[in-house]
Amino acid sequence: MTTTQKVATRPMPDEPAQAAGPRGERRLGVIAVAFMIVAASAPLTVVAGGVTSTFSVTHVVGVPVAYVLLAVALAVFAVGYAAMSRHITNAGAFYAYVAQGIGRSVGVGASLVALVAYNMMQIGIWGMFGFQVSTLIAEKTGASVPWWAGVLVGIAVVGWMGVHRVDLSATVLGVLVALEFLVVIVFDVVAFAHPAEGFSTAPVEPASLFVPGIGAVFAFGIAAFMGFESAAIYGEESKDPRRTIPRATFLAVGVIGVFYAISAWALALAVGVDKILDPAGIAPEEAGPPLFFGFVAEHLGTLWVDLMSVLFITSLFAALVSFHNAVARYLFSLGREGVLPGRLAGVRAGHGAPWVGSVTQTVLALVVVGAFAVGESGWDPARGPYPVITLFTWLTNAGALGLVLLMAVVSLAVVGYFRRDARGVGLGARVVAPVLAALALVAVLVMILANFTVLLGQESADATTYVLPALLLLPGLAGIAWGLRTRRARPAVYAGIGHGGEEAPPAGATPEHTDTTTGGTR
Numbered sequence: 001m002t003t004t005q006k007v008a009t010r011p012m013p014d015e016p017a018q019a020a021g022p023r024g025e026r027r028l029g030v031i032a033v034a035f036m037i038v039a040a041s042a043p044l045t046v047v048a049g050g051v052t053s054t055f056s057v058t059h060v061v062g063v064p065v066a067y068v069l070l071a072v073a074l075a076v077f078a079v080g081y082a083a084m085s086r087h088i089t090n091a092g093a094f095y096a097y098v099a100q101g102i103g104r105s106v107g108v109g110a111s112l113v114a115l116v117a118y119n120m121m122q123i124g125i126w127g128m129f130g131f132q133v134s135t136l137i138a139e140k141t142g143a144s145v146p147w148w149a150g151v152l153v154g155i156a157v158v159g160w161m162g163v164h165r166v167d168l169s170a171t172v173l174g175v176l177v178a179l180e181f182l183v184v185i186v187f188d189v190v191a192f193a194h195p196a197e198g199f200s201t202a203p204v205e206p207a208s209l210f211v212p213g214i215g216a217v218f219a220f221g222i223a224a225f226m227g228f229e230s231a232a233i234y235g236e237e238s239k240d241p242r243r244t245i246p247r248a249t250f251l252a253v254g255v256i257g258v259f260y261a262i263s264a265w266a267l268a269l270a271v272g273v274d275k276i277l278d279p280a281g282i283a284p285e286e287a288g289p290p291l292f293f294g295f296v297a298e299h300l301g302t303l304w305v306d307l308m309s310v311l312f313i314t315s316l317f318a319a320l321v322s323f324h325n326a327v328a329r330y331l332f333s334l335g336r337e338g339v340l341p342g343r344l345a346g347v348r349a350g351h352g353a354p355w356v357g358s359v360t361q362t363v364l365a366l367v368v369v370g371a372f373a374v375g376e377s378g379w380d381p382a383r384g385p386y387p388v389i390t391l392f393t394w395l396t397n398a399g400a401l402g403l404v405l406l407m408a409v410v411s412l413a414v415v416g417y418f419r420r421d422a423r424g425v426g427l428g429a430r431v432v433a434p435v436l437a438a439l440a441l442v443a444v445l446v447m448i449l450a451n452f453t454v455l456l457g458q459e460s461a462d463a464t465t466y467v468l469p470a471l472l473l474l475p476g477l478a479g480i481a482w483g484l485r486t487r488r489a490r491p492a493v494y495a496g497i498g499h500g501g502e503e504a505p506p507a508g509a510t511p512e513h514t515d516t517t518t519g520g521t522r
Helices: 030-041 043-058 063-085 094-101 104-141 147-162 166-193 214-225 228-237 241-271 273-277 289-299 302-336 355-378 386-417 427-450 463-489 491-496
Strands: 005-007 346-348
Touching: 030 043, 030 166, 030 228, 030 241, 030 302, 043 063, 043 166, 043 214, 043 241, 043 289, 043 302, 063 094, 063 214, 063 228, 063 241, 063 386, 063 427, 094 104, 094 228, 094 302, 094 386, 104 147, 104 302, 104 355, 104 386, 104 463, 147 166, 147 302, 147 355, 147 386, 166 241, 166 289, 166 302, 214 241, 214 386, 214 427, 228 241, 228 302, 228 386, 241 273, 241 289, 289 302, 302 346, 302 355, 346 355, 355 386, 386 427, 386 463, 463 491
Parallel strands: none
Antiparallel strands: 005 346
16 A cells, blocks of 8 residues: 555444545536536447447337436436435435435445446446457457457556546546537437438327337436436535535436437438338348448548547446446445445545545456456357447346336435425425336336346347346345344444444434334434
């Protein structure tokens, strides 16, 4: 350990954590946090990869409408989420919200689901990143570079950024996200100007969405928004978390919702409505990203294809940095409160980067990527690019499932948190909005599970169809059990769960601190 590093640990195993948060100086404003959120959503990756795949698989024209409806549902979720963020500032975000809104034991379960889900999203994206890097190198130089070679370099860079000041990440992500928006806007303008089958409003008509296949469209679409909920993770590093976090959340969901809807409409025009509707209209070699890049090559030329290919990679990189930061801060929060080993709460002196959590996530990514690299030896190339079909598709879709589940639980936690003390929050924000959001998110969750084989590209269910969801649910159940055990064995630690190192409410405190799952104090 260098002299510039400091580890914040618990003084005794059974004492509540009092470690400082990953604050250093509060550096992040609304725009910086919004860029961190949008970076996780990876706009260019969504448009060039997610939207194209949705059209290719579902043959539903009304995809733009789905993005609007999903944005509305998530905005409703954000109403209660933002109200709670004004009262709870914790790098553990979902974990702290559930712990204080439903109960500490459930909060521990939620924390483990969040850790697994964010790690799945982050590590899964490495599969697409590695494939795109190796493909680009092969196209431009003729050299054959294994997909995992680029991933190793990328992991090193992301890990280096993770142990430095958070505003460094925010600056890098801001530049990358701005470039992503710029090139997609260029694509949108050209697509509207040169529609394949003439201009049509069919993609934005609700009747085009409410057809067979709507469930798969929502299942695909929700993944495009994953990461928007991460604003609260940066609360302890924001200049004014009571204002920064709500504003950044609403700004991000509004911008990406409108942006994805318009870009999906543009893509539908670029491909052609009739071609999308025809199950045989999109040839296998055209499906997915080729729909986007083929149009760019035809109307803008190869220079723009090369530029967008590079930005596609940087888009993935931006998402990797954002999800890495989320995992590091969850590990920090859980270590600070004694739920996980206290050493995970280590922060760098001066700027407070949670360096131990960052290094831990880096090592985990190396191990999982290494396991997939070794497993590639038995892969049949005729089935498609190994890292995309396995590492990327399996983990990111499972991660999205876990985050939707968490958002549904957080919606209920909002109701629980304000149940005994409204804290001046209106009925709409503390009850109506979170209940509606919970119902909408549960509906999306059911759609994801019902269409999981479609998301994984499977003709029929196999072991992965069941193992991947289990990898999320079982840690959640184990976390609840661990929380209950902690309540019996280490009551002082249990008392501090979800309170971010601040003094927990004492036993026998006012009614609003009652733990609804255990009957004790929260």
